[in-house]
Amino acid sequence: MSQAVEFDTQLPFTSLGKTGLLNAITRAARRNPVGAAAGVCCVLLVILAIVGPSIAPYDPNRTDFPRLESPSLSHPFGTDNLFRDMLSRIIVGARNSLGIGFASIAVATLLGVTLGVTSGYIGGVWDQFVGRSMDAIIAYPTLVFVIFFLTIFPSSYFSICLAIGLILTPGFVRIVRSAAIGVRHQPFIEAAVSIGNSPIRIMYRHVLPNVAAPIIVIATVQLGIAILIEATISFLGLGISSAQNPSWGRMLQETRPVWQAAWWTAMIPGFAISVAVLSFNLFGDALRDALDPRLRGSR
DSSP: OHHHHHHHHHOTTTOHHHHHHOOOOOOOHHHHHHHHHHHHHHHHHHHHHHHHHHOOHHHHOOOSOOOOOSOOOOSOOOOOOOOOOOHHHHHHHHHHHHHHHHHHHHHHHHHHHHHHHHHHHHOOOHHHHHHHHHHHTSSSOOOHHHHHHHSSSOOHHHHHHHHHHHHHHHHHHHHHHHHHHHTSSHHHHHHHHHTOOHHHHHIIIHHHHHTTTHHHHHHHHHHHHHHHHHHHHHHTTTEEEEESSSSSHHHHHTTGGGGTTOOOOHHHHHHHHHHHHHHHHHHHHHHHHHHOOOTOOOO
């Protein structure tokens, strides 16, 4: 009986050695090259956000360049209406855009997993309360909810991440709750109950590992949405970015008056946002296919 419990609570690929894991990743990349390319792009974006300020070709706040210079060898992304190099600002702005996205997903994951696992396993009145609370959040349009939240609380890194995290939490709760309900009646859960394990221990040791795959997938997909929401509120002037501390959405707002005269000032920040959102969405789809046993051999 203990061997069955141990098997069912392992995560995908944890029993593989380094060589086996590498082979599994290689096979998954061959089955889904688009997802593999998206994963590489996601890794490069994360690295860019971490080391961006040290690899930017110029100081992002330097203002002694020609105004609205089109893309060239010296300025591959051109310059903006305030005489600044756009490539440097794109690189440095990745830290704000991706940083808030990752922090928001951390908030949504913590809340969503806690509420989803407990409501799916415990059920009853608690399940009803969680479900109605999530319905109340979903009733608000995403942007309206975030703006409403930021009018109540001062705009700061924490409040923005909390607002975005809260609006993304219902998606986590629904996915995790469904997975937890599917695990709740498995034989190894009944075995754990029969030997006297507490509900908290069962949820932590047996339910949570079995719902890890959908958690990883939904977090990756929702990350693209979080980046898009951050860009939107920065464009509206509600973000924490500033002229000295840019983000991609802030760059779009600052160059809005000159879009018709200088197309690159709108295209390049918009392209950066699009690449980030699309990469994380495609990578999330690839993870879903790789981690779902029903889809693993379908490609």
